[in-house]
Amino acid sequence: MIRINEHYTKLKASYLFSDIAKRVSAFQEAHPEKDVIKLGIGDVTRALPTAxxxxxxxxxxxxxxxxxxxxxxxxxxxxxxxxxxxxxxxxxxxxxxxxxxxxxxxxxxxxxxxxxxxxxxxxxxxxxxxxxxxxxxxxxxxxxxxxxxxxxxxxxxxxxxxxxxxxxxxxxxxxxxxxxxxxxxxxxxxxxxxxxxxxxxxxxxxxxxxxxxxxxxxxxxxxxxxxxxxxxxxxxxxxxxxxxxxxxxxxxxxxxxxxxxxxxxxxxxxxxxxxxxxxxxxxxxxxxxxxxxxxxxxxxxxxxxxEEGKAQVKGLVDYYLNNAAIIRKEMAALGYELVGGDNSPYIWINGKCDSWEFFDLLLTKAGVVCTPGAGFGSCGNGFIRISAFNSLENVEKAMARIREALN
Amino acid sequence: MIRINEHYTKLKASYLFSDIAKRVSAFQEAHPEKDVIKLGIGDVTRALPTAxxxxxxxxxxxxxxxxxxxxxxxxxxxxxxxxxxxxxxxxxxxxxxxxxxxxxxxxxxxxxxxxxxxxxxxxxxxxxxxxxxxxxxxxxxxxxxxxxxxxxxxxxxxxxxxxxxxxxxxxxxxxxxxxxxxxxxxxxxxxxxxxxxxxxxxxxxxxxxxxxxxxxxxxxxxxxxxxxxxxxxxxxxxxxxxxxxxxxxxxxxxxxxxxxxxxxxxxxxxxxxxxxxxxxxxxxxxxxxxxxxxxxxxxxxxxxxxEEGKAQVKGLVDYYLNNAAIIRKEMAALGYELVGGDNSPYIWINGKCDSWEFFDLLLTKAGVVCTPGAGFGSCGNGFIRISAFNSLENVEKAMARIREALN
Missing domain, CATH: 3.40.640.10 (Type I PLP-dependent aspartate aminotransferase-like (Major domain))
Structure with missing residues (x-):
């Protein structure tokens, strides 16, 4: 009789991104008029370099x-x-x-x-x-x-x-x-x-x-x-x-x-x-x-x-780092303690409350999706991760909305 | 102290394709004037379908x-x-x-x-x-x-x-x-x-x-x-x-x-x-x-x-199957027992001697590379595999050389 690798049964099901997706789609159904800006997953959005x-x-x-x-x-x-x-x-x-x-x-x-x-x-x-x-x-x-x-x-x-x-x-x-x-x-x-x-x-x-x-x-x-x-x-x-x-x-x-x-x-x-x-x-x-x-x-x-490739990749990285700098500046101005975003596309923000509570706040008040830190381990609770991987326009819009919602 | 996965030490080093490569390059060094035709590895040679x-x-x-x-x-x-x-x-x-x-x-x-x-x-x-x-x-x-x-x-x-x-x-x-x-x-x-x-x-x-x-x-x-x-x-x-x-x-x-x-x-x-x-x-x-x-x-x-893709893939497969049919026909005419090559790109030939001996014979007498069956397991000894993945021209040339060498 063929038996399974029973170590798989120890795995804690990772509901992080599916939980996020569920909450986002529930919000969008309730508020079809609002466009949600996603600064959650760490996926790039800009075209491949020409080279x-x-x-x-x-x-x-x-x-x-x-x-x-x-x-x-x-x-x-x-x-x-x-x-x-x-x-x-x-x-x-x-x-x-x-x-x-x-x-x-x-x-x-x-x-x-x-x-x-x-x-x-x-x-x-x-x-x-x-x-x-x-x-x-x-x-x-x-x-x-x-x-x-x-x-x-x-x-x-x-x-x-x-x-x-x-x-x-x-x-x-x-x-x-x-x-x-x-x-x-x-x-x-x-x-x-x-x-x-x-x-x-x-x-x-x-x-x-x-x-x-x-x-x-x-x-x-x-x-x-x-x-x-x-x-x-x-x-x-x-x-x-x-x-x-x-x-x-x-x-x-x-x-x-x-x-x-x-x-x-x-x-x-x-x-x-x-x-x-x-x-x-x-x-x-x-x-x-x-x-x-x-x-x-x-x-x-x-x-x-x-040579072209190096210049174009630098352009891509600088673009995302500029987004990160905007996120840093805005969240710091709102009084949040944070790290990252200067030599990294991720900003790690102490929400001073449960990760999911802060996630829900940003989603429902600002229409912005982040990632709850608790999804990365128990030390992540209380934090959220905001990703700089999006267009400058969307990042500016997201930050303006967060400023308005949290101020 | 970090220990290795000791099961790796049980692996019998697979010298098959490196042994083949060594014998081929030794032959080529000794006979730089001869072009060797490779019907060994199962790698395709024709361009990607246009679709x-x-x-x-x-x-x-x-x-x-x-x-x-x-x-x-x-x-x-x-x-x-x-x-x-x-x-x-x-x-x-x-x-x-x-x-x-x-x-x-x-x-x-x-x-x-x-x-x-x-x-x-x-x-x-x-x-x-x-x-x-x-x-x-x-x-x-x-x-x-x-x-x-x-x-x-x-x-x-x-x-x-x-x-x-x-x-x-x-x-x-x-x-x-x-x-x-x-x-x-x-x-x-x-x-x-x-x-x-x-x-x-x-x-x-x-x-x-x-x-x-x-x-x-x-x-x-x-x-x-x-x-x-x-x-x-x-x-x-x-x-x-x-x-x-x-x-x-x-x-x-x-x-x-x-x-x-x-x-x-x-x-x-x-x-x-x-x-x-x-x-x-x-x-x-x-x-x-x-x-x-x-x-x-x-x-x-x-x-x-x-539709185009299906037709082009059929064309590719038919091309290699035609090569395989030529190899079958020629090797059978030389008196060898064989299987495969009718619904497969591989022909499995009983060389009636040690696999490597037959490999060496084809290499040195005909300048053709095959794969010794012994490399696939002990039941493969005595056999060679000839692959149909090459150009029609090379397959015809290889078979003419084998015919001349073994007749």
């Missing part, structure tokens, strides 16, 4: 001829893209990452979800709270947690991110094996300094732990003193895997391209104490369960690194 | 404007594609599959590799020999097997496919939980009748097992009496998951689009004997670890179902 569109078309034309046709490509991605990534995203910033340490994929969600497979089933994981739910759910599915009690899974070391610690978690008090970190952070929008990150790298070295570093929002870092890659921190290549994406950088949420860096120095151990190459393990996983990213999509992604 | 190219371009243009831009889409795929699949691939053939039972993905390799995650870690798996290595390797990684002894993993129920049984395996003698089947078969090119498949469906029902049915090559079935989907067999919706791909059908190996059908009737059980919906489990896995296929790629795939 990417042109490269995309050209690659589709390649596929239309026998001479230019591309069948199966290398599972790890084409050299034209891996070389451009290594040069522009790492070497130019002093991080010595080589092209064969880069694995191109169709999404950071897949990679951050799949990476745990190559590690022991009884590894102790440390996960921030609030957090992007994929890190946690994929470990629940793999059986690394116990049951969910009052919103927290047994066996997980939660890293609390609160106003008291500036939303940068303290080092764990007990040894952990896998540490998920994300900066600029989703959902709080906070950033980490090199010194703060160095403490985590040192901790990982001392405890022979591995840091899974999600840098999907690095393009929004404008403060040059802040690291955009964990590999800007000395010693990180021995202890960290980094996840990147073209989704938020170049508007690829619907086009799908990302990559993961696994340095060759990185080691994990077997029960007998023998060291194994994590790069070799991930390469085996990647080649066995993945067949590479669409050739035209990789060509479109590579155009991000052309 | 797909046009739809692809149009969708890229959508992404270039704010009004037409698509961000995150539904993880399961857009309705325009799922509706077309349900109608054309299933309903039109009498198989009652609804669009919401279809999960669009970026490859059948990913799906056939990932599907085992939703089932119990101690499920007994039945796997054909010879076989596409992904089914086996992903179960080894997940810990469902013991060590590899003499080329076979402990704990796996191997389904021998030999000349004696027409390469259609007998039902297992002991109960199994998950059964991998692939028709038209890779690597043997054999097909299965509805009656033969019905025996497997009945077995699965009786034993509460699930059949994982890989139909990636169904487009090559020209014999109208043969099933193209397992759901053409009565009762299959209660016991089978089917994997499909646009790779071999429409030349999408480098464009990446596939889909998996999980019927809502399909059940698996927990330890207490409660039935669970496999559709719900897969949906949870799919939404947690995957972010949907690129919008322009889905548009290109949907064009396969337009």
């Amino acid at each position: 990417c569109v042109e490269a995309f078309h050209k690659a589709v034309d390649d596929m239309a001829t026998e001479a230019g046709f591309h069948g199966y490509g290398p599972e790890q991605g084409y050299a034209f893209l891996r070389d451009a990534i290594a040069e522009n995203d790492f070497k130019s910033r002093g991080a010595d990452i080589s092209p064969d340490e880069i694995f191109v994929s169709d999404g950071a969600k897949c990679d951050t979800g799949n990476i745990q497979e190559i590690f022991s089933g009884d590894a102790t994981i440390a996960i921030p709270d609030p957090v992007y739910p994929v890190y946690l759910d994929t470990n629940v599915m793999a059986g690394r947690t116990g049951a969910n009690n009052d919103g927290r899974y047994e066996g997980v070391v939660y890293l609390d991110c609160r106003e008291e610690n500036g939303f940068i978690p303290a080092l764990p008090e007990k040894p952990v094996d896998l540490i998920y970190l994300c900066f600029p952070n989703n959902p709080t929008g906070t950033t980490i300094t090199k010194e703060q990150l160095k403490a985590w790298v040192d901790y990982a070295k001392e405890n022979r732990a591995i840091i899974l570093y999600d840098a999907a929002y690095e393009a929004f870092v404008t403060d040059e003193s802040l690291p955009r890659s964990i590999y800007e921190v000395e010693g990180a290549k021995e202890v960290a895997i980094e996840f990147r994406s073209f989704s938020k950088t170049a508007g690829f949420t619907g086009t799908r391209c990302a990559f993961t860096v696994v340095p060759k120095e990185l080691k994990a151990w077997d029960a007998d104490g023998n060291a194994h190459s994590v790069h070799a393990l991930w390469n085996r996983r990647h080649c066995t369960k993945f067949n590479g990213v669409s050739y035209p999509v990789q060509k479109a992604a590579a155009a991000v690194y052309s | 797909c190219v046009e739809a692809f371009h149009k969708a890229v243009d959508d992404m270039a404007t704010e009004a037409g831009f698509h961000g995150y889409g539904p993880e399961q795929g857009y309705a325009f594609l799922r509706d077309a699949i349900a109608e054309n691939d299933f309903k039109s053939r009498g198989a009652d599959i609804s669009p919401d039972e279809i999960f669009v993905s970026d490859g059948a390799k990913c799906d056939t590799g990932n599907i085992q995650e939703i089932f119990s870690g101690d499920a007994t798996i039945a796997i054909p020999d010879p076989v596409y290595p992904v089914y086996l390797d992903t179960n080894v990684m997940a810990g469902r097997t013991g060590a590899n002894n003499d080329g076979r993993y402990e704990g796996v129920v191997y389904l021998d496919c030999r000349e004696e049984n027409g390469f259609i395996p007998a039902l297992p003698e002991k109960p199994v939980d998950l059964i991998y089947l692939c028709f038209p078969n890779n690597p043997t090119g054999t097909t299965i009748t509805k009656e033969q498949l019905k025996a497997w469906v009945d077995y699965a029902k009786e034993n509460r097992a699930i059949i994982l049915y890989d139909a990636a090559y169904e487009a090559f079935v020209t014999d109208e009496s043969l099933p193209r989907s397992i759901y053409e067999v009565e009762g299959a919706k209660e016991v089978a998951i089917e994997f499909r791909s646009f790779s071999k059908t429409a030349g999408f190996t480098g464009t990446r689009c596939a889909f998996t059908v999980v019927p809502k009737e399909l059940k698996a059980w927990d330890a207490d004997g409660n039935a669970h919906s496999v559709h719900a489990l897969w949906n949870r896995r799919h939404c947690t670890k995957f972010n949907g296929v690129s919008y322009p790629v889905q548009k290109a795939a949907a064009a396969v179902y337009s």
Whole structure:
């Protein structure tokens, strides 16, 4: 008799976005005359950069001829893209990452979800709270947690991110094996300094732990003193895997391209104490369960690194950062404490009440949709996340309505 | 201390294609004047159908404007594609599959590799020999097997496919939980009748097992009496998951689009004997670890179902089937026993000697690359696979050379 993976039954159903959708549609039915502005989900809205569109078309034309046709490509991605990534995203910033340490994929969600497979089933994981739910759910599915009690899974070391610690978690008090970190952070929008990150790298070295570093929002870092890659921190290549994406950088949420860096120095151990190459393990996983990213999509992604592409991506990021600055300014003027939005597209606001109460207030009084912080973990209660991913016009309109409603 | 997933250390390194590449490049270095014709790997060579190219371009243009831009889409795929699949691939053939039972993905390799995650870690798996290595390797990684002894993993129920049984395996003698089947078969090119498949469906029902049915090559079935989907067999919706791909059908190996059908009737059980919906489990896995296929790629795939697309895909399939017929005829004329190639792009040839010996013979005497059957499992020894995926001109040249070398 075929049995299910019973770890799935431990998963707390994530009603966050469906709950939001239900409340929004109920409001819209009751008030069909009001147009609702959505600053909830972290999805981009602006067109693909022209350089990417042109490269995309050209690659589709390649596929239309026998001479230019591309069948199966290398599972790890084409050299034209891996070389451009290594040069522009790492070497130019002093991080010595080589092209064969880069694995191109169709999404950071897949990679951050799949990476745990190559590690022991009884590894102790440390996960921030609030957090992007994929890190946690994929470990629940793999059986690394116990049951969910009052919103927290047994066996997980939660890293609390609160106003008291500036939303940068303290080092764990007990040894952990896998540490998920994300900066600029989703959902709080906070950033980490090199010194703060160095403490985590040192901790990982001392405890022979591995840091899974999600840098999907690095393009929004404008403060040059802040690291955009964990590999800007000395010693990180021995202890960290980094996840990147073209989704938020170049508007690829619907086009799908990302990559993961696994340095060759990185080691994990077997029960007998023998060291194994994590790069070799991930390469085996990647080649066995993945067949590479669409050739035209990789060509479109590579155009991000052309001169035109770089300028256009900067334009996109600046546009959203300008939205974020407006949201920051308006919410601060209304007296709310907040973080994020300066080096991040997300603003994390202390609503001084239940997250859902504040969500309902913004929806019903201002017709603006945000995301209740409680949906990201228990430390998120009392907060809301506002996303800068929308048009300037809509952001200005939303802020004017909120000002009027809350003043 | 972070430990590895030690099941990975059980994996027998797959040297098949790298061994082939080494032997080919050694031969080419020694004989730089000879051009080698590759009929080894199962990768298509002809351009994308015009209908797909046009739809692809149009969708890229959508992404270039704010009004037409698509961000995150539904993880399961857009309705325009799922509706077309349900109608054309299933309903039109009498198989009652609804669009919401279809999960669009970026490859059948990913799906056939990932599907085992939703089932119990101690499920007994039945796997054909010879076989596409992904089914086996992903179960080894997940810990469902013991060590590899003499080329076979402990704990796996191997389904021998030999000349004696027409390469259609007998039902297992002991109960199994998950059964991998692939028709038209890779690597043997054999097909299965509805009656033969019905025996497997009945077995699965009786034993509460699930059949994982890989139909990636169904487009090559020209014999109208043969099933193209397992759901053409009565009762299959209660016991089978089917994997499909646009790779071999429409030349999408480098464009990446596939889909998996999980019927809502399909059940698996927990330890207490409660039935669970496999559709719900897969949906949870799919939404947690995957972010949907690129919008322009889905548009290109949907064009396969337009009138022009259907005609062009038929043209592609017929072209490769004509190659296959030539290979069959020539190898049969040389006195070799073979199967496949009539409803499949693969021809499975009994070389009457060691697989690698025959491989070397074809390479050195004829300058033709095939795949040694032993690379697909121990029952493959003595056989080679020749693939019809190349130009007619190359296939004719390769066959002329083989005729001359072996006559």
